[in-house]
Amino acid sequence: MNSKTPLYQTIADAIKARIDAGEYKPGEKIPPIRQLTQSFGVTKATVHKAFERLKHQGLIENKVGSGSYVRFPDKIHPVPGAFDFRTDYLGEHYFPYQQPQAIFNALFDVEKARALAPTPVEGDPELRQVLSRHYHLPAERTLIISGAQQGLDLVSKVFAAKISESILFEDPTYPGAIGLFRARHFVPLEKDGPDLEQLDRRLSDRIRLFYTMPSVHNPTGISYSVEKKQAVARRAQRHGFFIIEDDYLGELKPGAPRLVDMAPDRTIHIKSFAQTTLAGIRLGLMVVPEDLLARFVFAKYSSDIASSGLLQKFMREFFKQGLYGRHIEKVRKQVNRRRSRLQAVIAQCPDCAFDPGQSGYSLWLRNANHLQLAKPPWCQGEEFSFAPAFKSFFRLAFMHMQDEVFDQSLAYLHKCLGGAKE
């Protein structure tokens, strides 16, 4: 205990640690002040002050006559300010909306009301074929899902029992997965993939799943080396665990070998289109090992029967007409352009460091000053990790803003991070 830290703050930190660790879960009641007074060996007033602190931080809330409860995270309601470096979706202005308009028009012309008919649970058969050709994946084990988050939710259904005990994560990792799975086991990431020694240490009999983003990792932007991918694939075969390969933005690393090819019977491959097209479409695909296929189909049926037939037909045409491929080509160029400009600005800022080998829609950087803003317009490292070391990191997502706002945002960043005069 740091002697300069007030006692109530120490108590508040201890309670926060329990909330972070999932010991006190969102919506759950926190032990009453009386009880905490005893267990911490402090006065009622101190615990009360700690509670006030936690309330101020938005971590807990009071219910009249009923005590204090852990609040549900605000993360799910990002309220972006003027400069939004939080949102890691593609901005709408990058999307050629005339194409979907033409496709929907043609769909209703040709298919009439059939355009709105339901599809089988697994998805529109032709879309599955089209996607399997495009991505070189087996159509018969490909399911259409309502985005990558649903893919994770289906995994949590299929591996229901004690999943938080049996799933290993990269550290840092995607917060949506941490929340869904109540993550407990982590392996540190290096620049080319997981620390293999640490990985081996964490692979006990209880680990049945390893959640990974080997191409364009979120938030770090790194990609695994081929050797590390092979090492992970070998371990999955040997230890009998399943890999969840979240192919978040694999399109930005075309041609890179995938875990789903190296260990097809051990890999659950998930691909979102929310990242590459627009987030209001909400479609993705999922490839699952043969042995698990029936379970995943059942889980999908239980979740929402099937994804929208209309949106699937749109996506089918968007791929079939080659529009998706051309769109990605353009996005890739825009990403490179913005990334260069952003990196040039950050390079002028003291105490900021980043790995230049990153890809994706964001830049992951470290600020040695532990810059703490009340409402930072970016995601703080602690949203992606429980490890204290990541408190000095943050993620700047840069593909959502309009060009004009992006220019202003760069100027704002430069000022905010104390960049050298240009």
Next chain:
Amino acid sequence: MNSKTPLYQTIADAIKARIDAGEYKPGEKIPPIRQLTQSFGVTKATVHKAFERLKHQGLIENKVGSGSYVRFPDKIHPVPGAFDFRTDYLGEHYFPYQQPQAIFNALFDVEKARALAPTPVEGDPELRQVLSRHYHLPAERTLIISGAQQGLDLVSKVFAAKISESILFEDPTYPGAIGLFRARHFVPLEKDGPDLEQLDRRLSDRIRLFYTMPSVHNPTGISYSVEKKQAVARRAQRHGFFIIEDDYLGELKPGAPRLVDMAPDRTIHIKSFAQTTLAGIRLGLMVVPEDLLARFVFAKYSSDIASSGLLQKFMREFFKQGLYGRHIEKVRKQVNRRRSRLQAVIAQCPDCAFDPGQSGYSLWLRNANHLQLAKPPWCQGEEFSFAPAFKSFFRLAFMHMQDEVFDQSLAYLHKCLGGAKE
């Protein structure tokens, strides 16, 4: 044990009963033959023959070198024959597809790529307003969901622990709910709602939820009387359980009082649009009690972030322009017309009986002969209930077929059920 039943059949029935009761779950391994030989006190050959029988019935399957497993139900893959009385969705020909075409066109004209932007977790704010006005529901507690099945899935997430122990169902009920919740507790339905004496007997401390379709019940087509609704609402308040009011086809009983109005702090109200518009759209709404709102929003986020922004905008316009209301008016007339024709045919068939006060897209009837076809073109009573009494019931859904096919289907039914010569 009936002495005429072969021993292997008795063993097969006993195993089937365990599968039906959820003791052996889909995807799970069945105890090996050796073990069952001991527990039933019969020879290996008898158990083997019972397994063959179950395999033939499609209830279990072998995996090489690994034993026998409970199969996932085929129900989720209905393969309708020429005459499809199974599908209880509205046929596409009832839907004015020119209207969605025009709406999508206008959306892209006006909103451009913003039409494909994501919405908040709770749904498009304007759609929530529009729906709450249309249905007289509180907008601030209304969530947009991807269909009614997702609504049930969210309930299963929010009430995660031991839900199968704590949820009460009507008997018979919707199979999607039975499967999702591994239903165990049932209350028999009468013509005007649940048998209240039986209901009271089943309301123990462990019952935290009651799943009901009080307006246009599936599969029976009945609706609760106002008195029975009030009785259920009172019991929810008194015993502190939550009602899941699945407003499956409430539009066909306009003006009927709802549980969500009688017990707003005790009712989770779910409304699907898949039944009233077309099933490929996959949207619905859900109203939840204030106290549970944050949990449901979190569950929705964990499930699929949010429902498609594009489809929500379409639905918003469809309601705003009054098109939904007019469409329902037409559907109501068509339902009445087809129901009258179907009931007239069934009335000519011996040993068939039905309650004439039904509503909805299907007719629930009893055939005293226990008519058993190998692949009946309708849903058998046992899909909706574990009670043996329902084996002689079936549900004829009649709103999916084209007019011409409907005519032929009526003639087929007439023949198949031994109807009198006209």
